[in-house]
Amino acid sequence: MWHRLQIVAVFLLPVVLVGGLYLLGLTMPVPVLGRDYVIRLDLPQPGERVGLPPVEGPADPSRPLVVIDAGHGGHDPGAVGVGFREKTLALGLAQSLRDELLREGGVRVALTRSDDTFLVLEERSEIARQLGADLFLSIHADSAGEQDEVVGASVYTLSERASSEAAARFAARENSADIVNGVALAGRSDEVSSILVDLAQRRTSGSSALFADLIVREGEGVLRFHPQARRSAALVVLRAPDVPSVLYESGFVTNPEEAARLSSPEGRRRFAEAMARAIRIYFAREAGA
Numbered sequence: 001m002w003h004r005l006q007i008v009a010v011f012l013l014p015v016v017l018v019g020g021l022y023l024l025g026l027t028m029p030v031p032v033l034g035r036d037y038v039i040r041l042d043l044p045q046p047g048e049r050v051g052l053p054p055v056e057g058p059a060d061p062s063r064p065l066v067v068i069d070a071g072h073g074g075h076d077p078g079a080v081g082v083g084f085r086e087k088t089l090a091l092g093l094a095q096s097l098r099d100e101l102l103r104e105g106g107v108r109v110a111l112t113r114s115d116d117t118f119l120v121l122e123e124r125s126e127i128a129r130q131l132g133a134d135l136f137l138s139i140h141a142d143s144a145g146e147q148d149e150v151v152g153a154s155v156y157t158l159s160e161r162a163s164s165e166a167a168a169r170f171a172a173r174e175n176s177a178d179i180v181n182g183v184a185l186a187g188r189s190d191e192v193s194s195i196l197v198d199l200a201q202r203r204t205s206g207s208s209a210l211f212a213d214l215i216v217r218e219g220e221g222v223l224r225f226h227p228q229a230r231r232s233a234a235l236v237v238l239r240a241p242d243v244p245s246v247l248y249e250s251g252f253v254t255n256p257e258e259a260a261r262l263s264s265p266e267g268r269r270r271f272a273e274a275m276a277r278a279i280r281i282y283f284a285r286e287a288g289a
């Protein structure tokens, strides 16, 4: 009995105390420290689409759509050289390419970012997927650290090993409400999902390789390439299983001469013309395939 009273007292005492204070018109001070700091995060609802950039060019949705992604942005400058930052250089090249494609017409274009904002890697390829892009091009510039004599552009595709890993991960995603090549994965078994993703990714990596080769071919004599221009790596930004994706390292910001050239109107024009040509030939080939 005494124990029971003790237990009741333990629970009731604070209530009685606070109630008593309230009745007496007294309040207990709340610690002041930290009260001014309120962190609000606007989290998208599951399945809700992230803000998609506008699609420019012809209104006809049957026209091919290329999504151009200027690397880095916002608090992330990317590679930094003396007086040059990758995020700015990449955005300049991306905008020149967009302008060139729109000027010639026939191709729809969207930029993942058109100003100095930061996007996480997954968001970039996800924008391409959600827009139903036919091609994704991520534009970057490299750093060679102290070796400021290193110059030249390289063209990256997703390495094969990384491709299958990405496919496995993609298929295993818990929220499998995704759609790959128009086929909804939801409700399908993991095995079927991974086969579908694998098939999509195989076709995609073939197309990515074709586009990468065309960039090197069309850029020859116009753009300055690194001796080993064609490369593959496990790049997160290239992991969309159903959008052919290429990452273009335009050159080295750590080489002042190259950085200046790539930032100049003339350098941007040369890049935009060669790249637009590669994009058009790619779409013509894919349409004929």
Ligand SMILES: [Zn+2]
Pocket (backbone or CB within 6 Å): 071, 072, 078, 079, 086, 140, 141
């Ligand atoms: Zn970069």
